[in-house]
Amino acid sequence: MEKIAGYPESLDNQSTHYCPGCTHGIIHRLIAEVIDELEIREETIGIAPVGCAVLCYEYFDVDMHEASHGRAPAVATGVKRVHPDKTVFTYQGDGDLASIGTAEIVHAANRGENITTIFINNAIYGMTGGQMAPTTLEGQKTTTSPYGRNIKDSGNPIKMTEMLAVLDGPAYIARVSVHNPKEIRKAKKAIKKAFRMQLEGKGFALVEVLSTCPTNWGISPTDGLKWLEEMMLPQYPLDVFKDIEEVE
Amino acid sequence: MSEKKLMKGNEVVGEAAIRAGCRYFFGYPITPQNDIPAYMSRRLPEVDGVFLQAESEVAASNMVYGAAGAGARVLTSSSSPGISLKAEGISYIAGAELPAVIVNIMRSGPGLGGIQPSQADYFQATKGMAHGDFRLLVLAPSTVQELADLTYLAFDLADKYRNPVMVLGDGMLGQMMEPVEFKEMRDLDELPKKEWATDGAKGREKNVINSLGLVAENLEKHNLKLKAKYDQMREEEVRYDDYKMDDAELAIVAYGTTARIATSAIDRARKEGYKVGLIRPITLFPYPENRIAEAADQVDEFLAVEMSTGQMVEDVKLAVNGKKPVEFYGRTGGVVPSTDEIYDKIVAMRGDK
Numbered sequence: 001m002e003k004i005a006g007y008p009e010s011l012d013n014q015s016t017h018y019c020p021g022c023t024h025g026i027i028h029r030l031i032a033e034v035i036d037e038l039e040i041r042e043e044t045i046g047i048a049p050v051g052c053a054v055l056c057y058e059y060f061d062v063d064m065h066e067a068s069h070g071r072a073p074a075v076a077t078g079v080k081r082v083h084p085d086k087t088v089f090t091y092q093g094d095g096d097l098a099s100i101g102t103a104e105i106v107h108a109a110n111r112g113e114n115i116t117t118i119f120i121n122n123a124i125y126g127m128t129g130g131q132m133a134p135t136t137l138e139g140q141k142t143t144t145s146p147y148g149r150n151i152k153d154s155g156n157p158i159k160m161t162e163m164l165a166v167l168d169g170p171a172y173i174a175r176v177s178v179h180n181p182k183e184i185r186k187a188k189k190a191i192k193k194a195f196r197m198q199l200e201g202k203g204f205a206l207v208e209v210l211s212t213c214p215t216n217w218g219i220s221p222t223d224g225l226k227w228l229e230e231m232m233l234p235q236y237p238l239d240v241f242k243d244i245e246e247v248e
Numbered sequence: 249m250s251e252k253k254l255m256k257g258n259e260v261v262g263e264a265a266i267r268a269g270c271r272y273f274f275g276y277p278i279t280p281q282n283d284i285p286a287y288m289s290r291r292l293p294e295v296d297g298v299f300l301q302a303e304s305e306v307a308a309s310n311m312v313y314g315a316a317g318a319g320a321r322v323l324t325s326s327s328s329p330g331i332s333l334k335a336e337g338i339s340y341i342a343g344a345e346l347p348a349v350i351v352n353i354m355r356s357g358p359g360l361g362g363i364q365p366s367q368a369d370y371f372q373a374t375k376g377m378a379h380g381d382f383r384l385l386v387l388a389p390s391t392v393q394e395l396a397d398l399t400y401l402a403f404d405l406a407d408k409y410r411n412p413v414m415v416l417g418d419g420m421l422g423q424m425m426e427p428v429e430f431k432e433m434r435d436l437d438e439l440p441k442k443e444w445a446t447d448g449a450k451g452r453e454k455n456v457i458n459s460l461g462l463v464a465e466n467l468e469k470h471n472l473k474l475k476a477k478y479d480q481m482r483e484e485e486v487r488y489d490d491y492k493m494d495d496a497e498l499a500i501v502a503y504g505t506t507a508r509i510a511t512s513a514i515d516r517a518r519k520e521g522y523k524v525g526l527i528r529p530i531t532l533f534p535y536p537e538n539r540i541a542e543a544a545d546q547v548d549e550f551l552a553v554e555m556s557t558g559q560m561v562e563d564v565k566l567a568v569n570g571k572k573p574v575e576f577y578g579r580t581g582g583v584v585p586s587t588d589e590i591y592d593k594i595v596a597m598r599g600d601k
């Protein structure tokens with residue numbers, strides 16, 4: 001049964017540092033609920049990123065290891081190789097995973113490393129004050145693309161999830177969103193599957209979650225979900241890009 | 249104790265690490281240390297260990313960071329350019345106070361440099377490994393036997409201080425074959441327990457491996473705690489070797505393979521009546537500064553010999569503190585100084601004795 005009230009055991013009951021209207025907190029909660037439901041709180045090691053979620057090691061009530069920027073999949077690999085029977089997940093932003101950490105995520109996925117990655121795409125560098133990310137949309141204004149992202153000079157919004165899905169290593173690759181309750185339920189289902197597959201030894205699973213950053217998008221906290229839906233969905237379609245259980 | 253075996257330096261690193269209880273190796277190919285990963289890829293599966301060739305040295309050092317945090321004895325090895333890339337992970341490992349062993353089989357630089365032996369990474373190893381206020385404990389073997397012994401010891405020191413330890417060799421030591429006797433295979437159940445490790449919060453509070461310190465006063469406290477460890481190393485871990493120092497008037501200071509060449513030059517000079525001795529630092533951090541300071545009251549002058557344009561010589565000068573002249577002789581770029589060259593330098597300095 002889905003938990004509809006109460007605080008998940010795998011989340012410390014404390015207020016977070018996230019801005020109003022930020023969906024990092026919702027995604028934390030989904031992960032914590034999944035860990036509770038799979039009854040793996042005492043068997044789980046989480047890898048925190050460098051980004052707005054750097055302090056998630058304080059929020060998740062499981063063993064946590066704070067990685068260097070982009071290297072969470074390498075750190076997770078080290079942990080998992082030492083404790084192959086434990087559940088290991090990384091929580092990474094788009095600057096972390098899709099820019100500085102591209103090599104680490106590609107090779108962890110390609111090895112079929114038996115870990116779970118939750119990839120938070122908010123189309124911006126939140127923590128450092130709103131610089132352009134590789135995922136930033138065409139025309140999107142950021143502190144380092146003040147005239148709007150210009151594809152000719154700074155490339156295209158990168159679709160990491162689609163890229164990773166063409167590799168042979170991964171077991172499950174999906175993109176979800178949290179802009180309304182229905183999508184939140186679907187996101188939780190995908191996250192749960194990505195953890196369950198690790199428990200079953202099926203290999204690398206990644207769920208990209210589209211997320212808000214009203215603070216650095218320069219909009220009000222209440223407009224974040226609408227902006228995500230209208231601006232990000234056309235560029236980042238929600239889908240399951242790889243699922244080895246489908247072809248089995 | 250086992251039989252003496254004739255083995256290549258690089259392979260000895262691998263076997264000594266396994267004997268010390270290391271079951272995890274993460275690395276990336278680079279000459280002249282390639283026999284280390286090759287040996288580990290063959291040997292680790294035999295002892296239920298894990299060998300993983302990483303996608304880069306950056307990834308390898310962060311895998312080490314993860315494995316060390318998870319409580320394992322873990323090794324990575326590389327050669328100069330690769331160590332530069334490992335610097336990120338090493339800084340985090342030091343900041344998070346994790347034990348890990350890093351082997352640098354030095355080649356010449358800067359940049360891509362060459363693949364011949366060198367000691368040009370002394371500054372990097374002892375002072376400027378990476379960002380932040382931290383130190384590595386640095387061990388500098390000069391024979392294949394010592395390479396085995398110090399690699400074995402490195403794991404105990406890493407655990408003792410919860411700090412990364414570097415074994416600093418050069419391409420010559422890695423490639424040379426010498427007889428070696430290994431210490432016994434450690435019983436994994438007897439290794440130090442690590443209650444802080446990330447292995448699942450079963451029946452305890454969660455563990456966090458972390459190097460973030462957003463509050464300056466707290467991070468200062470943490471850095472002072474690190475410094476206290478480095479001070480303890482200075483008290484307890486200084487290692488060096490004296491050779492013919494009793495009546496020496498000239499003290500050569502050299503480490504690693506260069507010290508062996510200096511030894512031959514000293515033997516030759518002694519036959520000619522020159523009173524020359526050697527102080528060979530075995531730990532480069534902590535540096536045997538007290539030994540050198542003490543020698544400054546005895547000898548007339550010092551000569552530092554290195555395979556670089558002069559790096560360790562700065563530490564010799566600091567220890568001598570102006571009491572006696574300190575000269576330097578070095579070859580660099582992969583050129584190894586010869587016995588003759590060092591002998592000639594001794595004669596030039598001592599002249600008419």
Ligand SMILES: Cc1ncc(C[n+]2csc(CCOP(=O)(O)OP(=O)(O)O)c2C)c(N)n1
Nearest residue numbers: 050051052069093094095096124125126127
């Ligand atoms: C090696 C290194 N380079 C740069 C930084 C600065 N930095 C911190 S967080 C960050 C970007 C984070 O963006 P993202 O991963 O998208 O996470 P978000 O804050 O948006 O959730 C950067 C560039 C750093 N800490 N380390």
Ligand code: SF4
Nearest residue numbers: 018019022052126213
């Ligand atoms: S800066 Fe953006 S990503 Fe970071 S907490 Fe605020 S809204 Fe969330």
Ligand SMILES: [Mg+2]
Nearest residue numbers: 093094124126
């Ligand atoms: Mg971001």
